Amino acid sequence: MSFLGQIGAQLGDAFAYCLVSRGGGGGSLVFGRDSAVPIGAVWVPLLQSPRALNFYYVGLVGLGVGGTRLPIPESVFAWSDDGDGGVVLDTGTAVTRFPGTVYEALRDAFVSSTMGLPRAHGPSIFDTCYDLYGFGSVRVPTVSFYFNGGPILTLPASNFMIPVDGMGTYCFAFAASESELSIIGNIQQEGIQISFDVANNLVGFGPYTC
Template sequence: MSLDPTKLPDPPMPSYTFTIYHRDVFEKSKFKDYDSLLENRLARSHARASSLASIIENGNGIGENETLARQHNAQGSKIDREKVPKSTSTYFVNGEYVASFRLGSQEVRNFLLIDTGSDLVWWQCGPCEPNKCYKQKLQPLYVSTESKVFRKIDCFLHGERCLEDLDLSFKCISDHSCTYDFKYADGSRTKGFMGDDVITFVLDQRPVRIIFGCSKDQTSGTTFSGEYSGIAGLGRRKIMGGYSLPTQFGADLMSMCLPGFYSATGSTLNFHTTKWPRATSAKLVPNIKYPSFYFVNLYKVFINDREVELSPSWWNFKKDLTGGIFVDTGTTISYFPQEFYTIFRYVFREEVRDIPMVDTPAGSLDTCYKEDPSGRGLNFPVVKLYFGSVSPSTMLLLAKERVILHFRGQYCLAFSGWDRSFAILGSNQLQGVGLTFDTSANTLSFDIDACN
């Protein structure tokens, strides 16, 4: 059975703190068994990764800062950048985790998918265009006209994104409204205008005003589900022009613990504070071409104590600012460029002892092993990721379910290779890990098993 979100309490948490859950907690009743649920999750992961790849490598997507890229080029960079014709950007499939929000003066409780790759916040906003809002199954529709403090954004006063006119997703129209049209990779689409309203925190009943997309017209593909009413962008803080929550809260510090995929207890997303000691730290590497993403300085990879040989420079940005590796909570498994993944997979297989590999792997995963008929637990290699240097303070140790998925009676490596120049560190590797994003110090810290 799925959880009924209306029966989930909002604990008495301080301001700038939200409860988060994995989306499958709400959706699992749609599937006949665990394997069907996992298959759907992997399909979402591949769809998101593919749409991210299309956006990044086509150079015309969400988060791209065309102005800064042009300035960087003008200041003597070797970047050779083709002019890309303006068009409505295609946004990527969103979200594996969900946060609880209380919206407007009436504190209408809604659940939004959180997305570390987005600098936008939007939710369904009544009154909708006739028959254009999808049915919200377990939460009331937010209605802007019923909130006493809702305001439309005047694009000449507060609509920096509209006036930048970097793509045709945003538009300033004759009445000074800032309208938008977001098209997702699966064919879903949402249209509306920018407004602002308050969200309220439970413990101190503090209202905080935020700018958001008031979505009046949705075309539903697979992106939109009735369990959620929109998207909360958590892309890294910008000084100007961004609408992500870190930007709007003025928060250089954001911390979260991603609950395990089947945890019904939830966890927390915090701004301005962290409760973890920051045991392991990576450097956040700014990318002016994709300023919303959280790129990190991966240096070396080991399986057990065996290094996966490849030059550390391979993880750096290329001259056109592609490449590198970033953390993405919306992608389930991690993706490596095929050249590296082939070596990684080879070393992993060599390090597995006395467990037979299957000839026909489950689903889209390519390295799978037979489960023990007696039910005995199997020991698989650990994966060590080092950031910047090889030392205990820069090592993220991945073991058990962060390395292996149990799928259709097999144990499968939860990494994949692809024909792309960049890598993604996904949420399967980060479940149960305390993450502290500090954009002032440009660090991302990892604390293993912090959710427990």
């Protein structure tokens, strides 16, 4: 049984963490409803997988680039009849991964909106990188997660355009999964308070940062 499961009733069945951002700041871990269930968060349902009881699944139903939702079927984020697939929120995985067709749709939409930026080679896990050496600043389209019931989480650029060397190379921090499972990794969670209201089967994003 998890630590929270053992003492959850004493702590109000709630906890929150904020992962240290690469841009600075400090991380945090808090327990109890007074601190871990903030007003103003983007709240989405926690789902229980029929096969993986120890993971936190969320009801992701779509992705957007530049404020426009992409034409991706919601079914690609759902569990299959045998329990495969779904979307896990995981701090142990760095890069967010989606099934191949989903990743390609996201990447292609992003690339089509950044045609004016010079491309570069990056680490093998990334296939979309840019040479931003000498740029004071750049504008890139937003990336958004659409959740079941209507909530939308729009990521800051620092959570999907990351430096990979000291020479100004930045990469689009998503990758294709080798399975039907989607994983929201820790790069996309950095600097955002992630709150778990376990008693009510909810997970919240924000409004606080770190």
